[in-house]
Amino acid sequence: MTPLLEVRGIDKSFGPVKVLHNVEFSAYAGEVTALVGDNGAGKSTLVKCIGGIYPIDGGEIFFDGKPVQIHTPRDAGELGIEIVYQDLALCDNLDIVQNMFLGRERKSGLLLDEDSMEELAEKTLSSLSVRTVKSIRQQVSSLSGGQRQTVAIAKAVLWNSKVVILDEPTAALGVAQTAQVLELVRRLADTGLAVVLISHNMNDVFAVSDRIAALYLGRMAAQVKTSDLTHAQVVELITAGRSGELGLKNGVTP
């Protein structure tokens, strides 16, 4: 199976600090790939490189098997890569539809085509089986944390995206909302998208992921199928970069 998104040998430095060393990472269509690692391991940096926010110093990015150049977030968006950041970047004073189309509004003549945007927003939310929001004309400020997360994810899916990257989507949520978001993450992948889930929560990672990629101090320690891993092994990969046969040898990728 060819990965939908593949990065090879990515290097990234901020001044004298080398943050990513020769990182390999793949995400497959129809699967959830969990990206785990300790604070400062380089998870967010890797994602920002893929999203075109940081330029990469070296390495290659392949999309659907073909080499691509990603220099700006717009490049990433055109390929179908959407990122949902931790802080969600939703506007509190706008409603759900306005947020979902922010900066990419549909127009009919000089006016905004509210009807078609409303219809598409409605369709996207129902295709994700989102039944928790009462009205799509509700202001985002009136939504709960889980609902906001849902809207942010739906916004990412709306643009015929193929890869959706979620940065800690359950971090600030209660148990019931976490469950809903996890089920949504799983449904995204089951509808054929490649989903990348960044998370610190081992239960979340094991509950929905098909593969686990562990970063350790800027190096990819291992990328393994979840069905071949135990909880203890993942914890070792995160904290020590290796676990038995898996992981880094003498601190470098074997």
Place this chain on the structure above:
Amino acid sequence: MRAGPSQEDIRRHNLGALLRHVHLGGPTSRAELTSKMGLNRSTIMALTSDLTAAGLVREELPRETGRAGRPSLVVRPESSRVYVFAFDVGPDRLAVARVGLGGVILDRRESVRRRGAFELDELTGALAGFARQMRRKTRADTVCVGAAAAVSGGVRKADGVVTFGPNLKAEEVPFGEELGRKLGLGLPVSVGNDANLAALAEHSRGVGVAVRDFIYLHGDVGIGGGIIAGGQLLGGHEGYGGEVGHMVVNPGGRACGCGSHGCLEAEVGERALLEAAGRFGAGQQGRDAVRAVVEAADRGDIVAQEALSRTGEWLGLGVANLVNIFNPEMVIFGGMLREIYLGSAAQVRTQLTLHAMAPQREQVRLRTSALGDSATLVGAAELAFAHVLADPLEVLARANG
């Protein structure tokens, strides 16, 4: 001995098959039905007009097709006219729903059941009372075509008697017969095990649509199961199959309501979790108490975390055994197991990695129920619709008197 199916048998079969397509797939155009069923266009037309005349479906012009040419008529189920009653008897909950053709829940009533002795008379009386209330609110042209109940216990296939139900304290109860009498609709009430019916519901309308081999695990006070193998529910010799909750995972372990020790249910059920979390008998019980433990674990309560991960380990061990034996494509966690799985997935998957064999383990998908708390009711409704789909016109004629 007969040579083959008669003209009449084929027609009945085709009517049922068409109705099933519309019942499960929602509004479908005649053109789609033609290609899905592999029948001739004029046959589809004859079948739909028979069903329309009987008032089971109606045909409408589609709103928009976006394609050139004369649009094909869309066949819709008469959801608001043709309905069944679905009942659910759980340890803590009584629920009744009026479910329209096509699986739409039109109306529902729910009440709390106090755990205690199984009072057949009182229980069926309450359920029938709810049904009567809902029936009174229906229009005159509606017709009830069936009734079925999901019961948390073992149900004998031959006569629908609830033979055992340690969590309901039921034993040899002719439940369907009594409920049918109380309803007074002249309809038999089919009875099924709740987890079995929930599995069927997930298969027809939930996360298990298009999955031919899966195992549904239902958590309530105990653990029930429904095994779908090759697209069929595995019922066993007398219909008691699928009691995965009484698979022994810990010989000599905790005592189980069934009389044995170390059953999956005894290690993973509500009581085990609450006792391990030091919350048993603290006033709270049922789904709320389980949720409270998961919530406490999430907020950092170490005792609750320990209890949840211990529960997850036993659950994972049980799932590993099932995966090795049945090689399912999917395992679905329903009822309170949804919360428990999401809260202890690391332990569940770890046990699966350690104990399930690689070829089976790599392909199995672990999912939570898509129908949630409605799964058992939806399953009961499907059971009630089963005989309508087998012979639509005959059943409707009988229901219309």
